[in-house]
Amino acid sequence: MRQWMLRITAYADRLLEDLDDLDWPESIKEMQRNWIGRSEGAELDFVVINGNGKEEEKRITVYTTRPDTIFGATYLVLAPEHPFLSSLVSEAQSKHVEEYREHAFRKSDLERTELQKEKTGVFTGCYAKNPANGQAVPIWVADYVLGSYGTGAIMAVPAHDTRDFEFAMKYTIPISWVVRPDDSDCGNFVKPYSGEGSMINSSCSESGLDINALPSKEAASRVIQWLEKSGNGKKKVNYKLRDWLFARQRYWGEPIPVIFLDDTGEGIPVPETELPLTLPELDDFTPTGTGEPPLAKADSWVITKDPLSGKPARRETNTMPQWAGSCWYYLRFMDPKNSSALVDKAQEQYWGPVDVYVGGAEHAVLHLLYARFWHKVLYDIDAVSTKEPFKCVINQGIILGEVQYTACKDDEGNLISADSVDELAEYKQERIPEEKVMKSGDLFVLKDNPNIRLIARAHKMSKSRGNVINPDDVVLEYGADSLRLYEMFMGPLRDSKTWNTSGIDGVHRFLARSWRLVVGSASPTGSYPDGTITVDEKPSIEQLRSLHRCIDKVTEEIEGTRFNTGISAMMEFINAAYKVSCSDFPSVLKK
Structure with missing residues (x-):
């Protein structure tokens, strides 16, 4: 099957380094660092x-982040999908290895690398030479090594790696301790030591490598120098990040603007004058049954000619994934009606980059990683003027349902205080x-029996829990302004908040008081429907101070996305204003 890949790995270092310049939550940046996985x-x-017992020309290349532990490598492990595996297996072990591989291929990468699972593997019947000390080490196949990371093979150092240690203990493979913690002796192999320290048992006169007594980092550097000088290896930077699979075998999606010549199979980009390439009308979107995508059914669209040579050709029938549209939508928001360019340069320079992106973790x-990659490609071809799309990212908290109160009962139906319950699963629970319910300090108890403490917990809104608040109902009862203001007043934007209907009552009263104070006191008849105020009185100095303190506070809190405290400042101002003569107050706001 033909697939298209985008070389996001070519941008790995830039994606990593430029994170330091972003005003993003540290947790989000750390997730991207781990996803890129530079080592x-x-x-x-x-x-x-x-x-x-003779050496062959064939070599197994392994990748390690701890070259200092080379003398502790007592076996090798190949991934079940390693390309050399079949050629290494002895005749006696062939059946066992093949059965193991088939079983491993039925597992996902997550299942294979789960730290808690029991480690399994099969000996290939073959050995390899440790270049540092010349010892023959057995070659095993095990599913905890992935073919997609590094070289698909590892040197196992059981004394200093948890997974290797568990594997070695299970299959009685030798363990060689080569790193001594700086603050202790070697230990007795009850558990592996994965930290740094001083090197021991790490010298061989035949290879000429001696790193005994060196600190781990210095030893690693010395080993790399020796590897490169002796031709046994080299320094290497690896990434967990993989190139981006950018093809889908379905109808809906942006068509890939490439044609393939019938005679040579050469791929040729569609001329820019023919872009954007649009999907043909297709009534049947079901699979073709031939392995080709549904677009292959559109013969009149697929069969075409090379615009330059006139040679017969066929269009690419894979389509792009949904990311093709969601990675750059913010640029079109800056210039949505431009039919001749992605975005006008002047508009992009004026509006970009995005000041604040509000979205979930x-x-x-x-999306956030793909959009950054997409934007950097556009920057490289001078389509945008900035290296990053989003200056600031805010993860908003969710609004939880109203607090639910639960009492615990024993098998006889007697109520039990929550502070006497050890395992909730052992007790029946009853909604109260x-x-x-009444509050007692920071706790909640039964009104009829204050000795019974209740469990108070707010959950994510869901139909199954029956705690969904319909915003349409709230708007009908309180108005849209009350709902909007209450959502901002509930708490910090980044925190999850618990819905409380009595809270919106308070916000609704605040808006009503504000209207009565400002509009009602300015009008002899009691109201101005459009909010217009016309007064001639001059405000006092103290009134102006109160107003401008409020303006300053609200401005500061809005810029800091602390909307709840900004609203609190407005509430304080309205309360203070009620202490002033209502006939004087409108002049304060007018000025």
Whole structure:
């Protein structure tokens, strides 16, 4: 199957380095760092030893982030999908290895790398030579090594890696301690030591490598120098990030503007004058049954000619994923009606980059990372003027349902105070209506029996819990302004908040008081429907101070996205204003 990939790995370092310049939540930046997964280490070559004990020309290359522990490598592990595996397996082990591989291929990468799962593997019947000390080490196949990371092979150092240690203990593979913690002795292998320290048991006269007594970092540097000088390896930077699969075998999606010549199979971009390429009308979107995407059914669209040579050609029938549109929508918002360019340069320079992006943390390693990559490509071709699309990212909290109160009962139906309950699962639980609950300090108890403490908990709104608040109902009862103001007043934007209907009552009263004070006191008849105020009185100095303190506070809180405290400042101002003669107050606002 033909697939299209975008080389996001070519931007890995820039995506990583430029995170430091962004005003984003540290948790989001850390998620992207982990997703990119940059690690520095070394690639080492282990020469394969045949059944007669002689060295072969074939070498197994492994990647390690701890080259300092090379003397502690007592076995190698290949991923089940490693390309060399079949050629390494001995005849006696062939059946066992093949059965193990088939079983491993039925697991996901997450299942294979789960830290808590029991480690399994099969000996290949083959050995390799440790380049540092010349020892023959067995080659195993195990599913906790992935073919998609590094080289698909590792040198296992059981004394200093948890997974390798568990594997070695299970299959009685030798363990060699080569790093001594700075504050202790070597230990007795009850558990591995994965930290840094001083090197021990790390010298070989035949190879000429001696790193004994060196600190781990210095030893790693010395090993890399030795590897490169001896031709046994080199320094290497690796990434967990993989190139972006950018093709889908479905009808809906942007068509990929490429044609393939019938005679040579050469891929040729569609001329820019023919862009944008649009999907053909298609009544049947079902799979073709031939392995080709549904677009292959549109013969009149697929069969075409090369615009330059006139040679027969076929259009690409894969389509782009949904990310093709969601990675750059913000640019079109700046210049939505431009039919001749992605975005006008002057408009982009005026509006870009996006000042504030409000969205959930679930976008951290997909949309936000892809949009950054897309934007950097556009920057490289001079389509945008900035390196990053979003200056500031804010993760908004969710609004939880109203607090639900629960009482615990034993098997006989007697109520039990929550502070006497050890395991909630052992007790029956009963919902208690709010009118039967009262607050006692920071706790909630039954009104009829204050000795019974209740469990008070707010949950994410869901139909199954029956705690969904319909905003349409709130608007009908209180008005849209009350709903909007209450949502901002509930708490900090970034925090999750609990809905409380009595809270919106208070906000609704605040708006009514504000209207009565400002409009009602200015009008002899009691109201001005359009809010217009016409007064001639001059405000006092103290009235002006009160007003401008409020303006300053609200401005500061809005800019800091602390809307709740800004609204509190307005409430304080209205309360203070009520202490002033209502006939004088409108002049304060007018000025």
